[in-house]
Amino acid sequence: RRCNLLACSSKYVLSQIHPMWQEPLAIPGGDRQSPIDIAVRKSVFDSELKPLVYDYDPQTCQQIWNNGYSFLVEYDDTTDKSTLKGGPLQDTFRLCQFHFHWGESNAWGSEHTVDRRLFPAELHLVHWNADRYSLFEEAVMEDNGLAVIGVFLKVGKRHEGLQKLVDALPAIRHKDSVVEFTRFDPACLLPANTDDYWTYHGSLTTPPLTESVSWMVMKQHIEVSHDQLAVFRSLLFTSAEEDVQRSMVNNFRVQQSLCSRTVRSSFS
Numbered sequence: 001r002r003c004n005l006l007a008c009s010s011k012y013v014l015s016q017i018h019p020m021w022q023e024p025l026a027i028p029g030g031d032r033q034s035p036i037d038i039a040v041r042k043s044v045f046d047s048e049l050k051p052l053v054y055d056y057d058p059q060t061c062q063q064i065w066n067n068g069y070s071f072l073v074e075y076d077d078t079t080d081k082s083t084l085k086g087g088p089l090q091d092t093f094r095l096c097q098f099h100f101h102w103g104e105s106n107a108w109g110s111e112h113t114v115d116r117r118l119f120p121a122e123l124h125l126v127h128w129n130a131d132r133y134s135l136f137e138e139a140v141m142e143d144n145g146l147a148v149i150g151v152f153l154k155v156g157k158r159h160e161g162l163q164k165l166v167d168a169l170p171a172i173r174h175k176d177s178v179v180e181f182t183r184f185d186p187a188c189l190l191p192a193n194t195d196d197y198w199t200y201h202g203s204l205t206t207p208p209l210t211e212s213v214s215w216m217v218m219k220q221h222i223e224v225s226h227d228q229l230a231v232f233r234s235l236l237f238t239s240a241e242e243d244v245q246r247s248m249v250n251n252f253r254v255q256q257s258l259c260s261r262t263v264r265s266s267f268s
């Protein structure tokens with residue numbers, strides 16, 4: 001464990017490399033865990049894969065909160081107003097939330113990698129299968145229950161659409177803090193090209209780690225500024241009451257074995 005004591009106001013803020021939670025040694029029978037490295041030359045082009053069809057209503061955006069792992073922007077998923085279909089999906093999936101994973105430096109932070117290439121951060125847009133299930137909590141337990149879009153972030157020009165979200169982060173610095181957050185269109189965080197992606201069957205990368213996810217990882221990344229990413233790192237894993245505050249950084253899971261899985265690509 002490397003602990004750098006960073007003096008920060010009256011409390012010490014610890015920046016330390018540590019697993020975000022005590023990982024179970026292995027998920028019983030876990031042969032489709034996430035995240036993974038995407039070995040491009042081993043992926044298989046599938047001409048049957050269709051373009052993703054997303055239709056998000058910004059009016060369904062409700063709140064932004066710090067859950068102690070990341071910060072989540074949550075959407076009203078009681079109707080089919082914000083949906084994802086197409087791609088490898090057979091059903092219509094409802095957007096319930098999006099969140100990010102990032103590092104303490106720009107050298108790492110993403111959960112997935114492409115030919116072992118790390119990105120400074122990764123966005124996850126989480127959807128559940130509303131054709132087959134009534135609630136996210138139900139779908140999360142089923143092997144065709146969830147669909148998560150992964151988008152890599154690179155440091156470059158400022159992302160204008162992200163700034164509204166960045167400006168809300170100081171209000172949710174501590175774990176379990178929540179503020180109202182409305183009229184945010186998550187489509188603004190998708191890359192221009194959403195037709196090119198890799199897809200595979202995997203799991204959630206934070207508890208409950210269930211093997212219920214159809215992953216679609218975008219080939220094209222988005223760009224955010226160094227300063228915008230620095231605000232992500234100003235968040236804390238810890239609640240306001242705790243004596244020792246820990247910076248919310250390195251909130252990514254260690255990579256998992258591909259086992260017998262094949263990653264398919266929607267592009268050749």
Ligand SMILES: NS(=O)(=O)/N=C1/NCCS1
Pocket residue numbers: 124126148203204205206207208209
């Ligand atoms: N990072 S992730 O999206 O795979 N994990 C999750 N756990 C609970 C809802 S989303």
Ligand SMILES: [Zn+2]
Pocket residue numbers: 099100101124205
């Ligand atoms: Zn995630």
